[in-house]
Amino acid sequence: MAKLKRSERIAALVKLLADRPGHLWSLSQFAERFATAKSTISDDLALIKAVLDQEGLGTIRTYPGVAGGVSYEPRMTEAAAWQLAEELAAQLRDPQRILPGGFLYMTDLLFTPFWVERLGALFATRFRAEEPDLVATVETKGIPLALMTARALGRPLVLLRRDSRVTEGPSVSITYVSGSSQRIANMSVPRRAVPQGARVLLVDDFMKGGGTARGMMDLMREVGARVVGLGVVIATAEPARKLVEDYFAVAVLEGVDTVRRQVRIRPSLGR
Amino acid sequence: MAKLKRSERIAALVKLLADRPGHLWSLSQFAERFATAKSTISDDLALIKAVLDQEGLGTIRTYPGVAGGVSYEPRMTEAAAWQLAEELAAQLRDPQRILPGGFLYMTDLLFTPFWVERLGALFATRFRAEEPDLVATVETKGIPLALMTARALGRPLVLLRRDSRVTEGPSVSITYVSGSSQRIANMSVPRRAVPQGARVLLVDDFMKGGGTARGMMDLMREVGARVVGLGVVIATAEPARKLVEDYFAVAVLEGVDTVRRQVRIRPSLGR
Numbered sequence: 001m002a003k004l005k006r007s008e009r010i011a012a013l014v015k016l017l018a019d020r021p022g023h024l025w026s027l028s029q030f031a032e033r034f035a036t037a038k039s040t041i042s043d044d045l046a047l048i049k050a051v052l053d054q055e056g057l058g059t060i061r062t063y064p065g066v067a068g069g070v071s072y073e074p075r076m077t078e079a080a081a082w083q084l085a086e087e088l089a090a091q092l093r094d095p096q097r098i099l100p101g102g103f104l105y106m107t108d109l110l111f112t113p114f115w116v117e118r119l120g121a122l123f124a125t126r127f128r129a130e131e132p133d134l135v136a137t138v139e140t141k142g143i144p145l146a147l148m149t150a151r152a153l154g155r156p157l158v159l160l161r162r163d164s165r166v167t168e169g170p171s172v173s174i175t176y177v178s179g180s181s182q183r184i185a186n187m188s189v190p191r192r193a194v195p196q197g198a199r200v201l202l203v204d205d206f207m208k209g210g211g212t213a214r215g216m217m218d219l220m221r222e223v224g225a226r227v228v229g230l231g232v233v234i235a236t237a238e239p240a241r242k243l244v245e246d247y248f249a250v251a252v253l254e255g256v257d258t259v260r261r262q263v264r265i266r267p268s269l270g271r
Numbered sequence: 272m273a274k275l276k277r278s279e280r281i282a283a284l285v286k287l288l289a290d291r292p293g294h295l296w297s298l299s300q301f302a303e304r305f306a307t308a309k310s311t312i313s314d315d316l317a318l319i320k321a322v323l324d325q326e327g328l329g330t331i332r333t334y335p336g337v338a339g340g341v342s343y344e345p346r347m348t349e350a351a352a353w354q355l356a357e358e359l360a361a362q363l364r365d366p367q368r369i370l371p372g373g374f375l376y377m378t379d380l381l382f383t384p385f386w387v388e389r390l391g392a393l394f395a396t397r398f399r400a401e402e403p404d405l406v407a408t409v410e411t412k413g414i415p416l417a418l419m420t421a422r423a424l425g426r427p428l429v430l431l432r433r434d435s436r437v438t439e440g441p442s443v444s445i446t447y448v449s450g451s452s453q454r455i456a457n458m459s460v461p462r463r464a465v466p467q468g469a470r471v472l473l474v475d476d477f478m479k480g481g482g483t484a485r486g487m488m489d490l491m492r493e494v495g496a497r498v499v500g501l502g503v504v505i506a507t508a509e510p511a512r513k514l515v516e517d518y519f520a521v522a523v524l525e526g527v528d529t530v531r532r533q534v535r536i537r538p539s540l541g542r
Contacts, residue, residue, distance in 0.1 A: 004322065007278040011322045014285040015329070020385060051275065051282045058286070103438040107461060111430055113422035114291060143414045144428065151384035157415065159382055167374040190378060 009034050010044050017048070017060065017072035021124075022154015026069040045070055056080060058121075073128070074121040074152040081122050085267030088115075088233070089251050095261040102256040104263065106234070110141050110205055113148075119250065120148025123203060123231040126248055127153075130228035132201035134158050134194070138187060138216055142205040145233065149203050158193045158200075160216060162186060168193075172223050176215030187215045189223060196224045207232040207249070210242030217244065235268070247271060280305050281315050288319070288331065288343035292395075293425015297340040316341055327351060329392075344399070345392040345423040352393050356538030359386075359504070360522050366532040373527040375534065377505070381412050381476055384419075390521065391419025394474060394502040397519055398424075401499035403472035405429050405465070409458060409487055416504065417474040424472070429464045431487060433457060439464075443494050447486030458486045460494060467495045478503040478520070481513030488515065506539070518542060 004012065013030065030041045049060035058074045076084070088109070097105045109115045123145075132153060137146035138160040150157040161168075163186055173188030194200070202216050213230055220227050235242075235249035249271065254264040275283065284301065298316075302309045320331035329345045347355070359380070362368075368376045380386045394416075403424060408417035409431040421428040432439075434457055444459030465471070473487050484501055491498050506513075506520035520542065525535040 007281050008318060008322045010278050011281050011285045011319050012326050012328065014282045015289055015323060015326075018286055018289040019328075019388070023385070047279060048282050051279045052286060055283050055286075057283065057290075099438060099440045105438070105440055105461075105463070107430070107439055108427065108464065111418070111421075111428040113418060113425075113428070114294070116418070117290070117422070139411050140414070140430070140432070143411070144418045147382070147384060147387070147415045147418060150382075151388070154384075156379065157382040157384070159378070159411070161411070167370060167376070168378055169370045169376055190376070192376070193379065 003035055006044070009036070010048060013041075013044055014048055017070075018058075020154070021058075021072050021074050021152050024063065024069045024071050029069075071154070074124055076118070076121045076125045081125070081269055082267060084118050084122060085250050085269055088119075089265045089267050092234075092251070092253075092265050093263045095263065098256055098258060098261055098263065100258075102258050104234075104253070104256060106205070107141060110233070111144055113144075116144040116148045117152075119145055119233060120150075120152045122250065123149040123201070123248075124152035127201050127229040127231060130201065131199055132228050133198045135201045135203055136160055136189075136194075136216065136220065137203045138162070138212060142203060145205060146203040149201070149231070153201070158189060160187050160189050160219060163188065172219065174215065174219045174222055176211060176218060178209070178211040185215070187212075187219050189219055191223070194220070194223045194225050198225045199228045200225045202227055202230045204230075204232050205234065207235045207242065207244075207247065209239060210244040210247075213247065214243040234265070235271075274306055277315070280307070281319060284312075284315055285319055288341075289329075291425070292329075292343050292345050292423050295334065295340045295342050300340075342425070345395055347389070347392045347396045352396070352540055353538060355389050355393060356521050356540055359390075360536045360538050363505075363522070363524075363536050364534045366534065369527055369529060369532055369534065371529075373529050375505075375524070375527060377476070378412060381504070382415055384415075387415040387419045388423075390416055390504060391421075391423045393521065394420040394472070394519075395423035398472050398500040398502065401472065402470055403499050404469045406472045406474055407431055407460075407465075407487065407491070408474045409433070409483060413474060413476040416476060420472070420474050420502070429460060429471075431458050431460050431490060434459065443490070445486065445490045445493055447482060447489060449480070449482040449486075456486070458490050460490060462494070465491070465494045465496050469496045470499045471496045473498055473501045475501075475503045476505065478506045478513065478515075478518065480510060481515040481518075484518065485514040505536070506542070 027038045031038045056077045135150040136158040168190040170191045171188045230247040237254040249268045252268040298309045301312045327348045406421040407429040439461040441462045442459045501518040504521050508525040520539045523539045
């Protein structure tokens with residue numbers, strides 16, 4: 001294979017880095033692959049970092065030392081985050097999304113890669129400093145979102161189930177009260193999926209009373225994990241007092257008027 | 272913002288392309304963003320395509336004409352596909368994965384972004400020629416895999432549910448017989464999620480008797496869609512005669528010996 005020119009090597013490097021967010025690459029690994037000096041790779045990475053930073057396309061983080069290396073981190077600028085939240089709110093204001101009972105159809109967004117990828121990058125940007133070891137969600141609609149958050153952080157995803165499955169081995173389960181409907185429900189996780197002391201970022205698509213989020217937290221405590229953050233796409237304005245206090249919502253749903261066919265929703269990027 | 276040098280522009284271009292597989296970008300869009308001539312962008316893209324092809328990192332597809340442009344396509348080489356299948360089989364041979372009843376624990380792999388991303392790229396490579404409009408799976412464990420397949424194809428994902436939800440509006444449902452357990456089960460999809468005549472790629476994590484796959488096909492027929500492919504990660508060797516005939520499996524599970532603690536599994540990349 002012909003040795004690559006600089007711009008060619010940079011193209012390949014960007015592709016490798018972008019394909020695996022959060023993965024720690026050693027400079028020697030790259031130097032070997034591209035048959036060049038580590039100092040050359042180092043220069044390439046400095047250029048890549050500068051461009052990504054300038055263009056708002058994420059960043060390259062360097063970890064010094066023997067076990068060090070470099071890693072690509074998706075990062076969303078404050079401006080891009082607000083733009084995404086605005087775009088989301090605008091989409092959800094479409095009266096065609098109103099379902100009987102005042103529910104909003106949002107499954108299409110939650111299952112479109114480009115939407116969940118950006119939302120995942122937003123959650124990753126917001127919670128990276130909390131150094132989560134893994135991302136968890138409860139089935140079902142939040143799974144793509146949680147996966148993309150996990151991908152952006154370079155961490156695995158753990159799925160909490162509404163019942164325990166024979167194909168997942170010994171599991172830990174709790175019962176919780178769904179905040180809005182006051183139903184008692186079950187939530188479980190395979191014992192081997194969450195290591196003792198793991199730092200867990202919780203992600204979900206929608207939060208009303210916070211009962212499910214409370215359940216996720218209780219289950220995490222039960223398996224000896226530590227919840228370091230909770231991110232949801234949409235939180236409702238009411239009830240204002242939810243079963244969890246500390247959370248991050250991309251947008252707040254203030255109300256759905258099924259008669260006038262109006263959806264009141266606002267970007268939030270906070271509580 | 273300073274105008275970028277060639278290698279800098281290439282870094283940014285690769286990043287933009289890689290972040291959105293299957294998305295059609297116009298050259299003018301890039302020319303405008305980087306304040307340069309379309310012919311320059313065209314040269315950059317030729318270089319990028321050559322490098323990605325040579326390094327087995329996917330490819331750039333050019334669509335001619337007024338509505339044309341370029342798009343990044345994840346593509347897995349035959350060699351990389353076999354390596355992935357071998358790696359997967361090796362992982363699953365670990366006796367610690369054996370669960371009571373001869374089940375295999377594979378949730379961790381199915382929920383690790385880097386695993387499902389590569390499996391998704393493999394499915395996308397295998398089925399791209401069938402030109403799927405969307406990717407569908409049935410809840411729950413196949414969702415990350417199906418999402419990554421959809422992402423690699425630049426298409427949306429549609430989730431088939433085991434019951435119909437009030438928050439998804441009018442839905443179409445069928446009953447089907449689970450091939451292995453002979454239980455009668457329900458499967459549904461929101462009516463608005465699948466357009467008439469859509470070409471659908473079905474994806475699932477595991478197939479034994481093929482009853483669930485058959486159910487997915489029946490449901491797709493019911494909503495007027497056309498199934499153009501079925502990809503599963505693991506298919507069992509027995510029963511040899513399944514309820515679906517045409518499928519693609521990454522690996523074949525030949526047996527789990529719970530007494531000797533042995534898993535017999537082989538890479539397949541076919542039936």
